[in-house]
Amino acid sequence: MKIGIVGIGHGKFGNRSDATVQELAFEPFKQAIEDTENLRRKDINALIVGSVPEYHMQRSLPGVVAEYVGMNPKSTWLTEAACASGSAAIRTAYMAIKSGMHDIVAVIGVQKMRELSTQEILALMGRVGDVQWESIFGTTFPGYYALYANRHMYQFGTTKEQIAQVAVKNHYYGSLNPNAYFQKEVTMEKILGSDDVAYPLKVFDCCANADGAACILMTNEKLAKKFTDTPIWFEGLGSASAQMSVLRRPNLVEIPSAVEAAKQAYAQVGVKPSDIQVAEVHDCFTIAEIMAYEDLGFCSKGKGGKFIEEKQSYIGGKSPVNVDGGLKAKGHPVGATGVSMTIEIVKQLRGDAGKRQVTGAEIGLTHNVGGIGQYTFVHILRR
Amino acid sequence: MPFKYFGKINFTPYTKVDKFADYLQKGKLMGTHCKKCGEKYFPPRADCIKCLSDDVKWIEYSGRGTLHSYTKINAAPKGFDDIAPYILGVVDLEEGGRLISWIGDIPDDDIKIGMEIKVVPRIFEEIEEIKLYYTIEKP
Numbered sequence: 032m033k034i035g036i037v038g039i040g041h042g043k044f045g046n047r048s049d050a051t052v053q054e055l056a057f058e059p060f061k062q063a064i065e066d067t068e069n070l071r072r073k074d075i076n077a078l079i080v081g082s083v084p085e086y087h088m089q090r091s092l093p094g095v096v097a098e099y100v101g102m103n104p105k106s107t108w109l110t111e112a113a114c115a116s117g118s119a120a121i122r123t124a125y126m127a128i129k130s131g132m133h134d135i136v137a138v139i140g141v142q143k144m145r146e147l148s149t150q151e152i153l154a155l156m157g158r159v160g161d162v163q164w165e166s167i168f169g170t171t172f173p174g175y176y177a178l179y180a181n182r183h184m185y186q187f188g189t190t191k192e193q194i195a196q197v198a199v200k201n202h203y204y205g206s207l208n209p210n211a212y213f214q215k216e217v218t219m220e221k222i223l224g225s226d227d228v229a230y231p232l233k234v235f236d237c238c239a240n241a242d243g244a245a246c247i248l249m250t251n252e253k254l255a256k257k258f259t260d261t262p263i264w265f266e267g268l269g270s271a272s273a274q275m276s277v278l279r280r281p282n283l284v285e286i287p288s289a290v291e292a293a294k295q296a297y298a299q300v301g302v303k304p305s306d307i308q309v310a311e312v313h314d315c316f317t318i319a320e321i322m323a324y325e326d327l328g329f330c331s332k333g334k335g336g337k338f339i340e341e342k343q344s345y346i347g348g349k350s351p352v353n354v355d356g357g358l359k360a361k362g363h364p365v366g367a368t369g370v371s372m373t374i375e376i377v378k379q380l381r382g383d384a385g386k387r388q389v390t391g392a393e394i395g396l397t398h399n400v401g402g403i404g405q406y407t408f409v410h411i412l413r414r
Numbered sequence: 415m416p417f418k419y420f421g422k423i424n425f426t427p428y429t430k431v432d433k434f435a436d437y438l439q440k441g442k443l444m445g446t447h448c449k450k451c452g453e454k455y456f457p458p459r460a461d462c463i464k465c466l467s468d469d470v471k472w473i474e475y476s477g478r479g480t481l482h483s484y485t486k487i488n489a490a491p492k493g494f495d496d497i498a499p500y501i502l503g504v505v506d507l508e509e510g511g512r513l514i515s516w517i518g519d520i521p522d523d524d525i526k527i528g529m530e531i532k533v534v535p536r537i538f539e540e541i542e543e544i545k546l547y548y549t550i551e552k553p
C-alpha cells in the first residue's frame with residue numbers, strides 16, 4: 032500500500048519574533064487542512080512533531096503544539112535527528128501509516144531559533160560534533176563545514192568561486208519564493224567580499240538561523256483520493272547514520288550517511304540519479320550543496336564544483352536543485368527544514384510551483400542532513 | 415589529574431579513559447589498543463568498536479602526523495570569544511587515528527594541507543585552574 036501526501040502548509044520563515052513556537056506551528060497546520068478536500072481535523076489520528084528541543088524555552092514541544100492546534104487527546108510525539116528532525120518525523124509517520132496503526136498523520140516541523148543569541152547558537156551547534164574530543168577546542172558548525180570545504184578544495188581543486196556560485200543560484204531562486212527569509216538576488220562580488228565566518232566560508236556561504244514551521248498531512252492509498260486529486264507518493268525512503276566525530280569518519284569530502292541513504296532510496300524505487308527531475312538538498316553551507324551533488328550521484332566525486340559552474344543544478348540543467356532557494360535563501364529553522372523541502376517537491380510534482388516550476392516534473396527527491404552528517408534521510412517522491 | 419582539566423571548556427569531566435589527562439600532563443599523548451583484536455584508537459576508547467571487547471591498554475603516540483584540513487574560526491562560540499580568531503587543524507596521526515586542535519606557532523601563510531606536523535602537549539598556565547590541551551606545530 033502506497034503512502035502519500037494529501038495536504039501541505041508552509042509558514043513564512045525568518046525573524047518571527049511576533050509568534051511563539053506553537054503559534055508558528057498553527058499557521059501551516061491550518062493551511063495543510065485547507066489544502067485538502069474536506070479532510071477534517073478530527074480525521075487525523077496522530078501528530079508527529081519534528082524539532083530540536085534545545086533551542087526553545089518551552090520544554091516538550093509536542094505537548095504545547097498538540098494543545099494549540101487542537102489535537103488533544105490524539106497521540107503525539109517528537110522525533111529528533113538534529114537538522115534532519117523534519118524528515119525523521121516523516122519517516123516515523125510513514126511507518127505508523129504503513130503498519131496500519133494510524134490512517135492519517137499530521138507532521139509538523141517547527142523551530143524557533145531566535146530565542147537564543149548567535150553566540151549561544153554557535154556554542155550549541157558546535158556541540159553537534161564530539162564534545163569530549165572536539166568541542167573543547169571551540170569547534171563550530173560552520174567550522175566543521177569549513178574543514179570539509181578546505182579538504183574538498185585541496186583534493187579536487189574546487190574553487191571559492193565555484194562554491195560561491197551555489198549561493199548565487201539559491202538566492203536567485205529565493206527571490207521567486209514568497210516564503211523565503213531572503214527574497215533578493217546576491218552577486219558573486221558581494222558573496223566573496225563578505226566577512227569570514229570560518230575560513231574559507233564567509234557570511235554568504237552560510238544559511239541563516241530562522242524561525243518557521245511547515246506541515247504535511249499523510250495517509251494511505253485507500254484514503255488519499257478522498258482528500259485530493261493529486262496525491263504525491265513516497266516511493267523510496269533511505270536513512271543512514273555516520274560517525275558523530277569527524278575524527279572517525281573515512282574522509283572529510285563526503286557525507287557517508289548521505290551516500291548510503293541515497294543508495295537505499297534509489298534501489299527501493301529502481302531509479303538512477305539522472306532520473307531525478309527536481310531535488311531539494313541540504314545546503315546549510317554552500318559546500319554542503321556541492322558535496323550533495325556528488326553524494327547523490329548527480330555528478331561524480333570531486334566534480335561538484337564544475338557541476339554548479341556549468342549551471343547543471345539550475346532549471347534546464349541536468350538536475351535542478353533547490354529551486355525554492357534552499358536553506359540558503361529560505362532560512363533554516365532546523366526542525367521545519369525537512370518538511371519544507373518535501374513541500375517544495377510536492378508543489379513541483381503537482382505542477383503548482385509557479386515561476387520556479389520544473390516543467391513536467393514527475394519524480395523528485397529530498398536530501399536532509401542532520402548535524403554535520405550524523406544522519407541523512409533521502410526521500411524519493413512521485414506524482 | 416581529572417579529565418575535567420582537558421580542554422578550554424570541558425563538557426565531560428567523567429570518562430573511562432580519564433587517565434588520558436594524567437598522561438597528557440606528563441607530556442605524553444596516549445591512545446588505546448584493543449588487547450583482543452589489536453585495533454588502535456585515537457582519540458582513545460575504553461571499548462572496542464570492532465570486537466566489542468572492553469579490555470584495552472594504553473599506547474603512546476609519537477605526535478607526528480600530517481595536516482588533513484584546517485579552518486580559521488572568526489565567529490567563535492560562547493567561552494572561546496576571548497581567543498578568537500583561532501585556527502583549528504585536523505591531523506592524521508602517523509600511528510593512525512586523528513585529532514583536532516589549535517594550530518600553534520605556524521604563520522597563516524605557511525599552513526598547508528598535507529604538511530608534516532607535530533602535536534605538542536601543553537598546559538594553560540595563565541589560567542587559574544590547570545587546563546591541559548595540545549597544539550599543532552611544525553616538527
Ligand SMILES: [Zn+2]
Nearest residue numbers: 448451462465
Ligand atoms: Zn577489539
